[in-house]
Amino acid sequence: MTEPVALEIAVQALRRYPLRTALALVGLAIGVGAVLVTIALGTGAQSAIRDQVRAAGLNVILVKAGNYRTKGEGGGDPVAPHGFLHDLRELIAPTAHAHPENDPMEKHDHPTAAERLGDSEAGLGGAATLTQEDADAIARIPGVANVASGVHENIKIFAGDQRWFTRLHGTDVDLPLVRRAHTLVTGRFFNERELDRAERVAVLGSVVRQKLFGDDVDPVGEEVTLWSQTFRVIGVTASTNWMTPGSPGDDEFDAVYVPFTTIHAMLNVTNLNTITVTTESSGAVTEVRSAISDVLRQRHAIPDTAPDDFTVSTQATEILAKGLHPNVARVLVGNLPNLEKVTLQELSTTLERAGRTMKALLAAIAAVSLVVGGIGITNIMLLSVTERTREIGLRMSVGARGKDVSAQFFVEALTLALTGGIVGVVLGVAVSAILTAAFGWSTEVSFGAIVAAFAVAVAIGVVSGFLPARRAAALNPIDALRYE
């Protein structure tokens, strides 16, 4: 008997018991589907954690204009009065005080920029030492992935009769690459052309969008007013991570993003407040950080004896200084030159260890699911073969050889297992997608998980369907025929 006949017989036999076939299929499909969803949820959670850490900026280096360091790496010196910077600071100070957010008569329903960022970023310490050319030079350093120039202001934004105090970020087209945790929920980010032409286009953070337009209105194409100038809204950016949605007062989603060239044109300035740099790997942060210092010192022609006129910070220093009084933070960070090195390594190690634990947990859950699913499949298959031993006897009595019976049951089991496996994969992928769509849970169906779940289910199905049949086929026909 050749295989096409075996297939025909098998399909005929499967059709004969639609309920049993359906049960076996459902059992298989649910087994495979459950395993896939479990793995997808686990992997999704793992990725969410990883994204969060990445979003927190393990591989992000922030270069700020100005230097608040009170004690240099050489140690000893008290406040270093480096002339140029010192003078400029005083020059800028009055302007910063005139900022509307600092008007004591103005009412705020959110933290002021000074409260959330510390003075150095709120305009007081902003020294005009960084330029776009510096940013271009940093972009050429090996190991640097993306560079985003930044000009930051605190502004009042209007839309119709709604207004909101928020943070204005003049930035580069690369920002979406730097901020991994951002997603454009509607519209798009501005492009090179809009940047080059300093166009008045704005991407709203999710919090600003909600305050000005509400959640139901798509603000794309609407107009907002900044500094009495009309800007066209082209997109809304929100958090990709359901665990960390935007909230009023944060710097990322309670914010408005426009091309930095637009701010330069409107305020008639050319300096940058910050340059945000990402490295290709988090391990390269320390190296890239010192390369940036070298490049900038060289570009700014700073003699060896003088301190930097900029600050290069990594996430490690940010984390450490967070929540401390600015002065305390300055002393602390200034006196720990190798801080980020140690902390970054420790962070990476911890992260790696956490990832391994997660993987082990996932593997254990998946294994248990597969075993449970496998037992279900085996039960149905064994039951079916026992019931069908008489059929095997009958087929042998009319001339079927052992291998004919084996071929039939093998093809039957394979057909069932493959169909059930495919349905299960579709089911698993669909349920994962539904969980993500309906509840916002992060899921990640990996190709490896699909292959593993499918292969194991099919193997169990085939073996449990085929082996008992082969044993039955080895009986004397009369013993199979009389089986009860």
Next chain:
Amino acid sequence: MVRIEDLTKTYLIGEVRVEALRGVSLSIAKGDFVAVVGSSGSGKSTLMHILGCLDRPTSGKFYFAGRDVSELSADDQALIRNEQIGFVFQSFNLLPRTPAVENVELPLLYTKQRLSRAERRSRAVAALEQVGLSDRADHQPNQLSGGQQQRVAIARALMNEPDILLADEPTGNLDSRTSVDIMETFQALNAERGITIVIITHERVIAEYASRVIELADGQILSDSSRQTAEVPMS
């Protein structure tokens, strides 16, 4: 056609040895119509299973069409069952939930030369016609009466034009009227097509149809009588 010499068969049921056949010798010629009679436990079913290559003897010789069956492989025995032997069982043994025509087709699935689907179907339909069931081809066994089911089984047994037809209590589950129908069918097959027929029965009335009656008791042949004329009253 069939010759057995000093055949024994011993079963082991738990600790107990059951000697179903204790040295049986006989030969059946081509075209014979043999009835094997005996009370239950006399070993007649065991004898038939061995004759049909469904079971193997414990000792003794069994020649089928001149070949020593004990030296044949399981696959060769399957081939003999497929090509040369037709079975009719007391409980019909039809595949449940399967249309009559597919039940009849069953032996054709395992033939040496593979037949096309259409050819299998047309031969099965023709066989059903011969037993007068062409209008029931698509009925499932549970939609057929006992007599109809047995006729489907006979059509199946005849599918590969066997040399010998073995029937184990073919009328055991049928009423007397239907039994007569079935027995007449066997008789016609024997007379018109020369098929060797061996039936097992415990009913004397049924054995009357045969030209030769072998009586078994306690695993041994008690009597073996041939009737000169195989003319049996056509009821």
